[in-house]
Amino acid sequence: MAPGTPKLVVPIDLKKKPWEQKVPLHNRWHPHIPAVTEVTVGDFFRVEMVDWTGGVIQDNDSAMDVKSINLSTVHYLSGPIRVVDTDGIPAKPGDLLAVEICNLGPLPGDEWGYTATFDRENGGGFLTDHFPCATKAIWYFEGIYTYSPQIPGVRFPGLTHPGIIGTAPSMELLNVWNERERELEKNGLQSLKLCDVLHTRPLANLPTAEGCHLGLVKADTSEWANIASEAARTIPGRENGGNCDIKNLSKGSKIYLPVFVEGANFSTGDMHFSQGDGEVSFCGAIEMSGFLELKCDIIRNGMREYLTPMGPTPLHVNPIFEIGPVEPRFSEWLVFEGISVDESGKQHYLDATVAYKRAVLNAIDYLSRFGYSKEQIYLLLSCCPCEGRISGIVDSPNACATLAIPTAIFDQDIRPKSSKVPVGPRVVKKPDVLKCTYDGNLPVTKNPGGAT
Secondary structure (H helix, E strand, O other): OOOOOOEEEEOOOOOOOHHHOOOOOEOOEOOOOOOOEEEEOOOOEEEEEOOOOOOOOOOOOOOHHHHOOOHHHOOOEEEEEEEEOOOOOEOOOOOEEEEEEEEEEOOOOOOEEEEEEOOOOOOOOOOOOOOOOOEEEEEEEEOOEEEOOOOOOEEEEOOOEEEEEEEOOOHHHHHHHHHHHHHHHHHHHHHOHHHHOOOOOOOOOOOOOOOOOEOOOOOOOHHHHHHHHHOEOOOOEEOOEEEOOOOOOOOOOEEEEEOOOOOOOEEEEEEEOOOOOOOOOEEEEEEOOEEEEEEEEEEOOHHHHHOOOOOOOOOOOOOEEEOOOOOOOOOOEEEEEEEOEOOOOOEOOOOHHHHHHHHHHHHHHHHHHHOOOHHHHHHHHHHOOOEEEEEEOOOOOOOEEEEEEEHHHEOOOOOOOOOOOOOOOOOOOOOOOEEOOOOOOOOOOOOOOOOO
């Protein structure tokens, strides 16, 4: 007998707010957030998700929703989901949870998404010192393809994936996270040279009760207050997986997640229609609501068998990801290089982050010669299927990072030629991205040799 349709375990009503959903959502990591449902190894089940902001950013003609967003509320996740084997025995600490993505996509009737940059005073991004204003582009889906009215002349297939999928931490692991991230926030500006180059603040997003949603934990109780005071934000990826933003985790992929609590209690969210490597604008994929259709397996004692701790405890491990067989095919790429020298000409030592920043800036400056604003290209490189690489990490003093852009996504030839840059009706400068003013007083970094 043919298998049935997947069982819907977390439904989403797009007409309701995240906290009004039939199955409550959460936006923190904590071992005491109860599971909202249970699945058995071998079940074929469906999880639906709101977009990561819970519907705050809208399909409209303004970027004010980006500029004014309260980032303490993100990301809204579906779950936690408890996993048991066919004998009813739950996943246990030390196991691996294998999650297979059988199918995924946007929610029916909600086939659109957005890419944005946050205001420098409220989230920022990888290049926030160059692009301090809040901006937004809306994308519409045509099956596997997408296009944006704000970035004309571009169309490409999406590689749809969840930005976040992870298991609940144990209290021991949660304490490790909070201790090291508090130390970073307290002393990072004095001790980390990267802070002279990368301008996103804060350095870490520490636990806060503001904007906190804890699923089935009742608000206005002492239990809620205690959990909210120590629950980890969902912004970075960590040992449990979480917000890794791996663009290739699409149909057919498998994620092997370490289990830290009984039942694994995995959650997912932050669906992306498409994303470039690095998601450089921060709100940088094509963000959307969506669904995953999944199967799970439990690999008993898998952490010990397959994962090597890279730290002082057995908890300092990382997931393994198996990329699926489905992705867009491109044959021609234009590749931009960056090295460990910043915009002021200062030499850094084997710094891949500085090198990648240079590669992205080089690509933005080059492509803006073809009729686009730099803001348009910044958003495009954050969400199109471009490939980022650390191409060299041993040749002192320069790391070498590269950014490869598929040329087929453009409706014009963007390769260098002996003739001048082409002009004409196919090069469209307007409309531009939706944009707000920057009202802060932090200095904007200028590239002295860059194109105007």
